[in-house]
Amino acid sequence: MLRQMREAMQLATPVLVLTARSALEDKSLGFSGGADDYLVKPFALEEVVMRARALLRRSKQLSDTAFVLSHGPLRYVVAQQLVTVDGREVRLPRKSLMVLELLMRYAGRVVSRQRLEDYLWQGEPPSAEALRGQLHLLRKALNVHGYDGIETVHNIGWRLASPDR
Template identity: 35%
Template sequence: MNKQVKVLVIEDDPYICDLIFLYTEKSGYQVSIANDGITGLGMFYDRPPDLVILDIMLPEMDGWEVCEEIRRFDKTPIIMLTGRGESYDKLKGFSLGADDYLIKPFDPNELMARIKAVLRRANPMLIGNEIIKLPLLEINLQQYKVTFKDREIELPPKEMELLYFLALHRNQVFTRQQLLEQLWGLDYEGDSRTVDVHIKRIRDKLGESNSYWKVKTIRGI
């Protein structure tokens, strides 16, 4: 990360707070916790975070009110937590401006995946360097520009983001599903082969005759 991402957790259940704190801190985030809505809102204004994890059922001021108040002035990403899974709650959360919605009990690894996905959609620069430089290749996500062998290569936004993600996580292997979740979102319902199509287009534009690096497929994975 080019900066430590600040996460504000507004949740009154001590066990859930401890669980979220453990996983988010392990992932490299800077975490603050409030146990009621009014305190949480005050912490939000005193030290603006990059993302808010917000419970719905809170003392003093519920999550709906907190979300609505934040959205009056700010677009900081919000992931809402609730023990209820009714579609009405989801629709209300999204109508108030929530970016994602997770039902308790939840897998903390899924929460981490959703945090990354929401941060990437809101501000890709939060999860990596603005410019990645490899031999013969420069990827500038701030300007959405790729330079290869000293010439600019035209890449649509999704191809750009995919190339950036792979270059940011060099020597790591990702399944199609992982790439879809990271770049297309957890709710993507299209064909998983769209990843193959984008990879092929990237290879066609950058070529394979490069001894410094390559976009490599691990068959079966």
């Protein structure tokens, strides 16, 4: 499951596996599946805290420089929440930024209404027009900078168009 999440969403969140499974084969599966660290029970809570802090410290160093989503002229520096089109900064409200991030993570693939709503509102049902409103704000902000690459796929969802269209 972790491997699939990392591949599908370009997930960069550090993962510490806490388990009772101590066999080398289990550890190998954990690390090859995308875990950053692996701790076998019994363990002291202080050790979990130390390992978690170390993982967060390393991930912060990486995220400050490494996690950038790009699609044609569109670029999103996740750690700084900085969006640019052809190098010009685009200011977006938080929810519109979240829509853009998910579309960029799945660039070229259709992202369903349900997936976007779950990502934005995490299970809390939004009003019927809330998502459309965020998409409108996003499109409007990007269009000002000459980007019109968000496609509606009728009755399915939205996607970022191929950058060469």
